[in-house]
Amino acid sequence: MHKPSPIIRISSRIAKGVLLAGTLLYALLFLFGAYSGYIAPMRWTAPAFLGLFFPLLLAGWILISLFWLLTLDVRRLLLVGAVWLIALPQLLTFFPISRSTKVLGTEGEVLRVLSYNVSAFGFKPHSATQPNPILQYIRSSDADIVCLQEAMLNQNPEAGVVTKTLREYLASDYPYIACIQVGTGGSTLAILSKYPLSEVEQIPVPTHANGAIKAKVKLKGHELLLVNVHLESFHLKADDGANYIALAKQGEALQLKDALRAKLGPTFRYHNAQAVILHELIKAYNSPRVLVCGDFNDTPLSYTRRKIGDGLKDAFVARGNGFGFTFRNRPFIVRIDHILYGKAFRALSCEIDKTADESDHYPISAVLALDEAFYQD
Template sequence: MKHFGDFVALLILAVNALFTGLLLFTAYSPHIQPVTHPVLSCLGLTFPIFLVINGCFLLFWLVIQRYKSALLPLLGFLLCYSQIRTYLPINFRSDSLPEESIKLLSYNIMGFDGATKKDGKNPILTYLKESDADILCLQEYATVESGRHLTQKDVEKELKDYPYHRINTVGSGKGKGRTNKIACYSKYPILSAHVLDYPSEYNGSVIYEIKIDEDTITLINNHLESNKLTKADKVVYEAMLKDPEKEKVKSGLRLLIRKLAEASAIRAPQADSIANNIASSRHPHIIVCGDFNDTPISYAHQTIAQDLNDAFTQSGRGLGISYNQNKFYFRIDNILISKNLQSYNCTVDRTINESDHYPIWCYIAKVEN
C-alpha cells in the first residue's frame, strides 16, 4: 500500500512539474517576438491560471507533509517572482507625500461614454474635474458639436483649472473614427506635442514636453492597438464561461486566440517605437501612461517598461483590474516612470464605471539624490 501511495505521489509530482514548467513558460513569454510568433506571444494571458494551479500544488504538498515535493512549486514561484510582483503587487499606502509631488491620472474615457449628458452633466467630465489631478491623460477622447451633447466648450468650461491642453488625432484612419483622439490637460505648460509615427488605423501615441517648475519632463500618452474583439466576440467569450461545452469552448478559443494574436503582432512594433522614443528622450524625467490593451505579462508592457518602473507595481496593490467589461479581468492601463522618479499610492479607481475602463492615477515625485 505504501508503494502504491509513493507511486501516486510521484505521478502527482510529475504533473506538478509540467504545470511549473508551463508557469515559467508563460512568465517569460514576453520575450517571444509577436510578429514572428503571434499565438505564443499571447501566453502571458494564462499566467494567473498557472499561478493559481501551482499555488494549489504547493498547498497540497504542505497538507500531506511532503515538504521536499513542495520545493518544486516553490522554486517555480521564486523563478518568476518579478512577474508575480508585477502582476499582483502588495504595497502599503503612504500617508505623507513629498511637497513637490504631482498627481497624474490616465483614463480611457470611451468618448465620454458617447458624450452624453445626464441632467446637464457628464459623469466622466465631473469625475475629471473633481479628481484634483495635475495632469490628465485621456484616450478615446471625443466631443460633439451639438449642444444637446458634450461639446469641446463644455469640456473647457469644466476643466478651466487646466489652462494647457492638447488634443491630437491619431491613426491613419483619421476622420473615420470618432474616438481616435488622445488628449492631455495640464496645470503645467505643455511645450510641445507630436504624434509618434507607427502603423495603426485608429490608435496611436502622443509625446509631450511639459514644464514642471525647473524641470521639463517627457510624457507619452498611449492608446495601443485594441484586440479587435467585436460585441459578438465578447458574447462568445461570456457564453464559454457560463456554459463551457467542449465544442463551444473549442470554436470560441480558436476565434479569440486568432484575434488576440493578430492584435499582439500589430502592437509589437508600436511598443518598439515607444521604447525607441523613451531611449532617445532629451529629458531625464520620463512618464509613460495610457491604455496598452495588453497585460503586465506581455511583450508590449515589457518592451515599453524595460528602462522604467511600473507605478502600480511600485506603489499599488492587488490585481488592479482596469478593464471592466465582459469578464475580461486584466490590468491593461498603466503608468510607467523613469527610475529618477518615485510613485505613491498608485490606484485603479473603481468608483466610476461610466467607461469600459477604470481610471488609473498616482502621485509622482523626483527621487532625492
C-alpha cells in the same frame, strides 16, 4: 504486517511518476506565463497567450501546490517552493503588495497624474445645469496632468461632449489642453495640463483604430517627455467571452485555440511593433524626465508593458495593492491601464478609483515626487 503486492507498489510508483511529470509540465507553463513579457510575440505568440490567461495558470498552480502540501512529500514541496520563488518577481508585478496605501513623504515637489479611458465621456452630453460626470470627475481630481483615451468629442452637443464645452469647463483648472484624433477609427487622445505644453504630436505607430501622442511639458523650469497611449484593442466583446467559455466547457481545445489565435494573434503582433517604436522614442529622448500614461490594452506581465517600461518604473507596481483591475467589462476584468515614470520621479501613491463607473475603465492616478534627478540636466 501485510506488505503491498508488487503490482500495487508498481502502480503507486507509476501514479507518482505521472503526477510528478504533470507537475513539472504545468510548472513550465506557469513560469512561461509569468515571464511571457520577455518573449516578443513577433517571434512566438504562445507565451503571450499564457501571459494573458495567467490568472487561470495561477489558480491551477495554487491547487497543485495545495495537493503536494497535503501529501507532505518533502521533495515535491521543494520543487513547488522553487517554482514560487522563481515566479515571485512577476507575481509582485501582477499582484503588488505596497507597504502603504497612503501618500508617503509628501514634503517637497510632487506631480499628480491621472490617466483615464473615458469611453467617449460615457456618451453623455454636458451643460451648465447637468455637467458631464466624467468632466466633473476630472475637474475635482486635483491632478496636474491628465491623459485621456477615447476622448471622442461630438459635433452635436446633445449627443455628448463637444470640444468647446470641454475647453470652457476645464480651462480654469487646465489652461493647456491638446486633443489629437489618432488611427482610422476616430479615437481621440487628450492631454490636460496645468503646465505649458509644446511639440504635441501624434507618434507614428502601426495601428488600426488607436495610437499614441507625445508632448513636452515645462515643469519647474525643466522639460519632460509625456507620452499618452491607447494601443491596439483586442476588440473583444461579451459574446466572444461567452463563446470561449462554452468551448472550454465542451472540451473543444482545438477550436478554442483557433478562435483565440484568430482574434488575439494579430493584436499581439501590433502591440509588439508599437512597443518597440515607443521604447526607441523614450530611449532616444535620453532623459530621466519621462512619463508614459494610458490604455495599453495589455496586462502587467505582457511584452507590451515590459518593453515600453524598460528603464522606467510602474507606479502601481511600486505603490499599488492587489490586482488593480482597470477594465471592468465581464468576463474580461484586467489591469490594462498603466502609469510609467523615469528616474526623475518617485511614486508616493497609486490608486485605481473603482467609484468612478461612468466608463468601461476605471481611472488610475499617481502622486509622483520630483527626485534630485529631475533637476539635473
